[in-house]
Amino acid sequence: MSDSRDLLILGGGLVGMTLALAAARQGLSSHIIDRADPAELTAEGFDDRATAISTASWHLFTNIGIAEGLEQFACDIASIAVTDQNLPGRLDFTPEAHEGTLGRMFPNRRLRLAMFEAAAAEPLINWVSKAEVIERQRSEFGAAAIISREGGEPEKLMGRLMVGAEGRGSPTRDAAGITIAKWDYKHRAIIAGLTHSKPHGNVAWEIFYPAGPFALLPMNDDADGTHRSSLVWTVSEDDGKAVTKLGDRAFLAEVQKRMGDVLGEVTSVGARSSWPLGFHHTAKITGERLALIGDAAHGIHPIAGQGLNLGLRDAAALVEVLTDGARIGLDPGDAQLLTRYENWRGLDSFMVALATDGLTRLFGVPGKTASAARRLGMSAVQRTDLLKTFFMDEARGVSGDLPELLKA
Template sequence: MSDSITTAHAAADRRDLIILGGGLVGMTLALAAARAGITSHVIDRADPADLVAEGADGRASAISTASWNLFTNVGLADRLEALGCPIDSIAVTDGMKPGRIDFTPKPEEGSLGRMFANRDLRLALFDAAREEPAIAWHVRTEALRKDRGLHGVEVELSDGRVVAGSLLVAAEGRQSPTRDEAGFALAKWEYHHRAFVTGLFHEKPHANTAWEIFYPAGPFALLPLLDDAQGRHRSALVWTVAEKDAAGVAAMPDAMFVHEVAARMHGVLGAISLAAPRMSYPLRFHHAGKVVDHRLAVIGDAAHGMHPIAGQGLNLGLRDVGALVEVLVEGMRLGLEPGDAQMLARYEKWRGLDTFMVMSVTDGLTRLFGVPGRAASAARRLGMGAVQRTPMLKRFFMDEARGVSGKLPELLQA
């Protein structure tokens, strides 16, 4: 920690926040803060043009009802409304055996969420950021020096510029250097699994249904996307395999990969073909027990990373955004500055329990469905049958999927 911030630099380039990382979570924070009158510098090493190039990222994200409320409240709904596919029901099954659970809300309750291509989310966020004077966006550069002093924070960029603010926010993703430099301890472990992600064209319409098919080697998820411009039916695939088998799957030619995927789908969507590039990444759990320090807050994947089994990773980061903005707005209304220690302590307390609960449930499901053997499968299906017949339990799981459980920040409320 240093107090070497120069008056000249602080006066010339000072804003309320310095956000390190301009990805989905970092840029949503900048935009949500701007709508509340809070200014920011956003620093990102990437070139935005590379991030939104056609074919650069075939991934898609499930946006919960609460997260959609956030996008609506910060003015992104008009840009995104036509691009998302509603998730009207979720089918959960143990290897496509009898005893599945169907989560289908009543029509008046709306969908369980929406599926968006990551590229579409980025385009909407980046376009909005360019139009927002409260956001100073610094791209193709990175932080060389970060000083957190008594009266503010100062960051020297690799392009020679120096920016200053009251609060430093690390939104740099799982490998966050700022989090590690601050000495935050992480609870972490490897799942020894790898997720293969791509898009599929399929013969039959998906009827806005998401499939979560559990196999002993890992979950196999099919997530509905809008039909493409040619009217072809599409879904996103997240196929989890054991790390020991991952090299073999990665080496498969496309035709063999499609054959293996089709075998696990049991024909639910008819004939299939690839609709996007294949990507893969290792699956790990990490949770920072501490997410604030002197003039520092850590959000999104920099603070927590989990198995994609429930599709809650991005949504958890967006809850961080809503909570942090609410804490900042209320504190600044009382005359406190964004880097005030009381405000940061409130943010940490608020997010700590919620994050831990969601991550614990996700980790528990991963382990429960990963137990091999007929007896374990029979026990799971017995439990799933009980959930299917118990409206209160189904309501609990649907509320979790929508992201509307617990104390919700105002930005995530309708």
């Protein structure tokens, strides 16, 4: 069996699925192949993680038609508070009323559901789940993937451009022999949902400790009015397993000690998960009839909550490049188009990656002197409107050369 489409997207996560939906809006067809079972990915309790969606990414969701169904699950981020170990010298980022929010928080499950439902209803998307890619083929004439599904014969799916979107361990990237720079932070992110006595006021807290950032991200209250937030706590790799295994009472005590009274008393904690943290960035993001997007191309520290948003910028840029090419009759795998995508996204993603790496190292320097110097710098930023506006624009994703899909 064979079937040919414009795009052959390997990886059906949030970035790969967004690419397929955005491409379909521009008349580009795709195969999207993923090994996971969507029923498992959207099951209650599978993934308690939540994701910050920037203003620009929300524009993208609006432009591809999924924002309306997601709106009821959004929790606005009205302000970001940054402190060094809850010591004096707090930095606040609060946009003017006419500028809107700094972003929105969503449960990952809700993002997946919205995208999966939209993809299932889109005739230009052939979504193949629970499938293993057993062979990848690329040549000047096109791209193909040989896939295997449980109990079936191997199938061949063809496209004019192969897109690697499988995440940090992308086998498509590795099979293409693309060089990658990477290092391990020797940190783990502990993720859990919290309930607490005080309302969060739509404030996202970033409390920096030498071991790593401690982030409290606002979520919608429960139906009964219980206040909720999402915790992303970075700990050393050595401490990660021990922290994950703490009983609820001990874990809550550790959380309370680090967050102080900003959310009042922590009353309960949801299921905990942990993820190793590392940095990687590819030497290039394209090859012969190949483009990489999202974590397949770059993996950054979650210190600024920009990982998924960076991947969504990739998807929007790639769709714009391919759409512009289609208008003048160019094939999606045309080398000129891929060069434009490389030049557009390569530098931007690298600069964001360097910035997050620098912040991680800056706030990781221990000692009272280093802390005092950081707080002095934060106080200077707090008094400088121009700098605060710059950082807020970066957080909202509205700076730089934006693809049209990321604009209102």
